[in-house]
Structures are given as structure tokens and as C-alpha cells.
Amino acid sequence: MELRDNIAGWKVFEFLRWLNTGSMNTARAAHTTSVLLNGEVLVTGGLNYTSPLNSAELYDTSTGIWATTDSMNDARAEHTT
Template identity: 50%
Template sequence: MNSNTWCVILQYLTQSFDHTEEELVVEKRWSDTSSMHIERYESISAVLTNGKVLMIGGANNRDILNSTELYDPSSGRWTIVNSMNDVRFLQAVSVLLDGTVLVTGGVSSGAGIANTVELYGPLTET
């Protein structure tokens, strides 16, 4: 990732999409980057300690998702990584000191509130 690049993931609440942009801070402009593999909204992202961005869950016009994708700012590409065990949207996320990502709560299938918690390890991408 260049020192003038700041990765921003934008999402709209009314429809699913797969388009992303990054802001070039020094140049003060937005630039298109590659699209995600899966359209989604009401997902959440986390900036990992290695600078990559993990996009987690959400929903699209058909389903609640358990899928996750990893964005690499140095290549501008998205990669599908291992899915969560549970589908969820509107979840919370925390990046722990060791780099592990903690995903909590949200809404799961059947409009139920999820009380499950999952961990993502960036070294193993699981």
C-alpha cells in the first residue's frame, strides 16, 4: 500500500453492490478499484494489522451472507477467504491485539438476533 493510499469501503443500505473505491489522500481524489466477488450490503469491514481489509457477511437481494472477502490494497484485488460458520448482517467486529478478528452478534436467518461469536485468524485465513 502506498503511503498516500487510504482504503475506504463504501456500502449503501438500500441495495447490494460489489463496487469499491479507495481515496488517494495526497492527491485528494477517489479512484475505482476492483469489485468484490459477491454483492453485499449491511456488512462490516475490518482493517487487519497487515493493512489488508476483511469484508464480513452482510446481505444481498437474496440471502443473508456468511461469506468473507479480503482486499489487498497493494494489488487492488479482492480474494474470497473462508466463510463464517453463521450467516449474519449488522454484526460488530473488533481487531484484537494479536491480529485476530472477533465478529459478534448481528442478525441471522429468520430475522433472529445472533448471540454467536466467531474468530478469524489472518495468518491462516480461517
């Protein structure tokens, strides 16, 4: 489970405690977050204060690193999976 701590920082829930993950590469709000079967966390779209984003990032729970991944074809915010 994830929780947005601020517009660029994240916390991930690990059994009975929250862990800081560090900052994403692109600050965003109104995005969608999905936990993938391999345990990675995928964050897509959102807003960068003024306009929708088409970018996406993956959080690797084993390394604690955010990485950019392929962008979506269309920018979007406040969307669902």
C-alpha cells in the same frame, strides 16, 4: 477508509483521493468492513438481496485484487466487529 460505491463496487480512500477498487466476488449490503494491521480490507457477511451471507472477502491494497477467504460459521448481516 472505505466507502461502498454500489452493492458490489468499492472505493478506497488514499491520501486526498478516492480510488475505485473494482467489483467484489459476491455482491452484498449490510456487511461489516475492517482494515487489518497488514493493510488488507476484510469484508464479512451482509445480505445478498434476500438472505444473510456467511462469506468473507479480502481486498489486497498492494495488488488491488479482491479474494475470497474462509467463511464464517454463521451467516449474519448488520453486525459489528
